[in-house]
Structure formats: structure tokens, C-alpha cells
Amino acid sequence: MSPSIEHWEARIGRRVRLRDLHVLLTVAQSGSMARAAQRLALSQPAVSKAIADLEQTLGVRLLDRGPRGVEPTLYGSALVRRGLAVFDELRQGVDEIAFMADPTTGEVRIGCNESLSAALLPAVIARLSEQSPGVTVHVAQMSRPITVEIRELRERNVDLIIGRGVFSIPEDDLISEILFEEPLIVVASIRSPWARRRKVELAQLVREKWILYPRDEAPGVLVQQAFRDRGLELPRASVETMSFHLRDMLLTTGEYFTVIPACMMHVLNAKRPTVNSLPIDLGIQTRPVAIFTLKNRTLSPVAELFINCVRAAAQSIVS
DNA sequence: CGAGAAAGCCGAATTTATTG
């Protein structure tokens, strides 16, 4: 720090306080120290002292004392003018805080993958906009594994992430709140003859057309496990994709089979009945759906509100 | 290591009384 700044801090920055300015402003407005003292709920000497201190530190006379009150000097008027600006800025600063603390306005940034966006966000946003119509929700589409996407959270690009998985101990700067767990289910178009069967074995479907997940991605590994556990060879992938939209479109043609998390069923059948789940117990669960947040970060009120809506929406989906 | 609570001390602010 340069000597002159240090000098300024010691002399002005530390000695001239908001309180002193406030007293000066009131005196200037009242035209008398005694009246100002009354309005400030102080004693007259206290006001006199505050002005004297101010004059002492600034090295100039701020008020001309007369028998019937006081009158600001040239210097006094200047400081009063600036002082008014200071308090106006202060008021604006407080207003700004009030605005930011208001959960009915503002924005929240979230990260979410395609399928969970479709399954969860419409219900969440419906609740949110009902409570706070002024809020804007920014949704960043996440296509990579949660362990990679978590970087967006650490870099503060998003307030929270909704995804599948949980964290192990090394990631202790993060909080994962589990919303629900669910099984993986096999689905086919309602037009498929298999979709009406009361009883279907996975072994019967190995030769069918399958939409699978990339084999090294999380759901793909789980599905392979399910086949292997039954001693079955893996079905050939007609299509290999993570895309939920593509699954949706292909399933409506009636030929394909795929595996989806149970909560995605109502998305596929949202507009009209499209798919049926087949009565096959794969015996595997998806990784839990969770809200991920940064442990030592204060969330904005809007983000808190959003999370409440996510919890509520998750409840209604599960039940 | 940093945050929070408790204790003690110093200085500053405030009040009453008084004077110019």
C-alpha cells in the first residue's frame, strides 16, 4: 500500500464516519445544532462534538456559528452535497440486497441431463412459477457423466445439478441429496405384440431390435449386467445412444425395445399412450436421482426455492 | 487453521453542569 493511501486511510477513511456525516447533514438541514440534536435523539454537546471532530480531521471550518443557529460554509456545503450522495448510494445498496434476497424474482441456474429434464423439470417449473412468476430458470443440458459435469458446479456456472449418482468421501466439498431410487424397466411400443403379454422372459427378446446405451456409460453397464446375470448373450444394438428423444421417436414405430428408468414412463406416455413396460424384473436399480450442490456455498433464495420445488415434484412422481 | 465465545481493558461517546 502506498504511503499516501495509508495516510488517507488513517486520516480520513478511519476518522470520518457515516455517523458524522449524518449529523452534519441533519444540522445543515435543521439550521441549528440544538434542533439537529433533538431530531437525532442526541444531546446538543454530542452534536457539537461530532461537527468539531469533523472539522478537526478535515482541517476546515464546515459551519459558521451565529447567535440564531449555524450556516454551512463553502466547505460545509460541499461535504453536505457529497454526503447526500453517499447516503443515497447506501440506500440503493440496501435496496439491491433486498432485491437479491427476494425469492420471487431473479434467476437460478441448473444443470440437468436430457432425460431428467423431461421427467422432472416440467413439474418443478410449474410449481416454481406458481409461487414466483418472476423467476427465470436457466437449464444447462448435461450430457456427460456426473463426475465430469460436477466441474460446472465447482466453477459456479450452475447453482445446482440434478443427476444420477452419489459421491464418495473424496468429494466432500459436495452435497448430494437423494430424491428417489427406482428400477430399470424394459419397454416396447403398445403396438408391439410383446407389450400385451402377461409373462415375458428376457431370453425371448435377445434377437429383437434393441436401443441400447453406450456400453461404457453408466446405464449401459447396468443393462449388460442384467443380461449377463441371466447367462444371456448381449442383444445386438440396432441403435446405441444416450438420447431419450431418439428412444421416444423410435419406440413409436413399434419395433424397438429399450430399457429406461421407471420414472421416464410417464414422459413417454405424456401426450398419448405410446409404450408399455414389459413384466420383466431386471433386478437392477438405476443410480439414485439426486440434487448436487456445493457444500460451502450460500445458495440464493431463488435456488433454495427451486430445490424445494424439486423435492415436492420428486415426491409426486414417486408416489 | 479458522470460527465463535468469553473476559478484560482501553478509549471514545454521551450526559450533566457550567461558562462565554
Next chain:
DNA sequence: CAATAAATTCGGCTTTCTCG
């Protein structure tokens, strides 16, 4: 009405200790 003096109260800074 403002300034000063003296007395008293009050606030805050620092130190110390504990806890996670």
C-alpha cells in the same frame, strides 16, 4: 445558542480458549 469541563457509560478491540 455554542463551547467546554468533568463524570460516567458504553462499545469495541484484543487476548485467550475451545471446538469442529
